[in-house]
Amino acid sequence: MGLDDRDGLRMLRDAVDPRLGGVETMREFYTKWFAIDMAVRDLFPPELTNQFTVFSQALTFLFNELVEQRAEEPVAFLAQLGRDHRKYGVERSQYFSMHEALYTTLRSRLSDNWDDKLDDTARAALELFIGVMYGAADAEGGPPFCDGTVVEINRVSRDISVIRLQLDQPLPYFPGQYVTVQVPQWPRRWRYLSPAIPPDPGGAIEFHVRSVTGGMISPTVVVETQPGDRWRVSNPHGGMQIDRNGGDVLMVAGSTGLAPLRALIMDLARFGENPRVHLFFGARYPCELYDLRTLWQIAAHNPWLSVSPVSEFAQDPPWAADYPDVQPPRGLHVRQTGRLPEVVTKYGNWSDRQILICGGPDMVTATVEALTGKGAPPEQIQHDPLSG
Ligand SMILES: Cc1cc2nc3c(=O)[nH]c(=O)nc-3n(C[C@H](O)[C@H](O)[C@H](O)COP(=O)(O)OP(=O)(O)OC[C@H]3O[C@@H](n4cnc5c(N)ncnc54)[C@H](O)[C@@H]3O)c2cc1C
Structure with a gap:
């Protein structure tokens, strides 16, 4: 039976489903894995609660796809996971210890129902999971990550730093993709950041980082990053892109x-003719529209680009005086006051545009809802995943 045993696959799925106690299953799995292979513990950050949840969600998705007898997406997902894990330095033997720990955990959680048939099913599913991950990791030829040195930090606002690095070797990625980054202040904790320039053959890369209130990593990155810090960058992901023959573009940042x-706009600037691009760039305060001068310069030389600055509040807070003046010379659209979803949809539903939205999870969700609520076709809207 193996992977045809849909009832067995359902039982395995329910055992890892976070809504049905799967987080506890994961706690048991990691405890077993670290006990049989102590070197694995060093690959993970000290606190694991988030890891339990993320892994139980991933396994639930995988078992569910198998219940539905679909293999294409799970295989692609597992292959990506395997390639991603190269950056942690996972070794071949650790895939085997993972297999063993996962098998014994599932067996103990489902002991009341465990029989030869379920055993077959569990073994077949785990062999698929681990085999695809390991195979994809093994097949990848290039280095698993790229180190680089911070060469410049601009604290452009109270909560935002622009950080430039020189990588030891160029990192291949497409403009619009995001990468995973590890900073020396927080070893072994990776966060997603999006390069703000297209890939550079000389290895230059730039990130814009906002300090998230209550966040673990971003406040440190914004405040404590120093020239000379060594960062580790890995794994480009994501598929936000512009089809240059696909009509005009709306961007909401x-x-x-x-x-x-x-990065996408800078990439387009290589071409003389482009679709029209209208960018709404929003922040809470006018002083937080930190990159208006660069956008003004690009728009000044590229008539296909227009930029509308938007701030939620009309006035700057007192601390604005401590940071650079972001106002560009005259020439951009006049700054508007309001929240991005409302300001953007004031002009209609933009249904004839390729629409790209990027920002915090709440802003992206609200903007997608406002646009689709007005009639923009969801299939024309692109955004990155809302969380790591
Ligand atoms: C695809 C992708 C690309 C990203 N690119 C960038 C980038 O270029 N620049 C950048 O500054 N950040 C970017 N982020 C966000 C970044 O990866 C971190 O999530 C963020 O810096 C918070 O990390 P932290 O460790 O400080 O907070 P955590 O300790 O991980 O989280 C603390 C709390 O903040 C919430 N939170 C997490 N991210 C955000 C957010 N963006 N806005 C509001 N609340 C949040 C969490 O839900 C949690 O409740 C990106 C995220 C994703 C998913």
């Missing part, structure tokens, strides 16, 4: 969500 859209 909230705060540092500007970064990937800016």
Whole structure:
């Protein structure tokens, strides 16, 4: 039976489903894995609660796809996971210890129902999961990550830093993609950041980082990054792109969500003729529209680009005086006051545009809802995943 045993696959799925106690299953799995292979513990950050949840969601998705007898998406997902894990330095033997720990955990959680048939099914599913991950990791030829040195930091606002690095070797990615980054202040904790410039053959790369209130990594990155810090960058992901023959473009950027859209705009600037691009760039305060001068310069030389600055509040807070003046010379659209979803949809539903949205999860969700609510076709809207 193996992978044809849909009832067995359902039982395995329910055992890992976070809504049905799967997080506890994951706790048991990691405890077993670290016990049989102590070197694995060093690959993970000290606190694992988030890891339990993320892994139980991933396994639930995988078992569910198998229940539905679909293999294409799970295989692509597992292959990506395997390639991603190269950056942690996972070794071949650790895939085997993972297999063993996962098998014994599932067996103990489902002991009341465990029989030869379920055993077959569990073994077949785990062999698929681990085999595809390991195979994809093994097949990848290039280095698993790229190190680089911070060469410049601009604290452009109270909560935002623009950080430039020189990588030891160029990192291949497409404009609009995001990468995973590890900073020396927080070893072994990776976060997604989006390069704000297209890939550079000389290895230059730029990130725009906003400090998230209550966040673990971003406040440190914004405040404590120093020239000379060594960062580790890996794994380009994401598929935000512009079809140059696909009609005009609407971009909506909230705060540092500007970064990937800016990389796409800079990439377009290589061509003389482009679709028209209208960018709404929003922030809470006018002083937080940190990149208006660069956008003004690009728009001044590229008539296909127009930029509308938007701030939620009309006035700057007192601390604005401590940071650079972001106002560009005259020439951009006049700054508007309001929240991005409302300001953008004031002009209609933009249904004839390719629409790219980037920013914090709440802003992206609200903007997608406002646009589709007005009639923009969802299939024309692109955005990155809302969380890591
Ligand atoms: C595809 C992708 C690309 C990204 N690119 C960038 C980028 O170029 N520049 C950048 O500054 N950040 C970017 N981020 C966000 C970044 O990866 C981190 O999530 C963010 O910096 C918070 O990390 P932290 O460790 O400080 O917070 P955590 O300790 O991980 O989280 C603390 C709390 O903040 C919430 N939170 C997480 N991210 C955000 C957010 N963006 N806005 C509001 N609340 C949040 C979490 O849900 C949690 O409740 C990107 C995220 C994704 C998914």
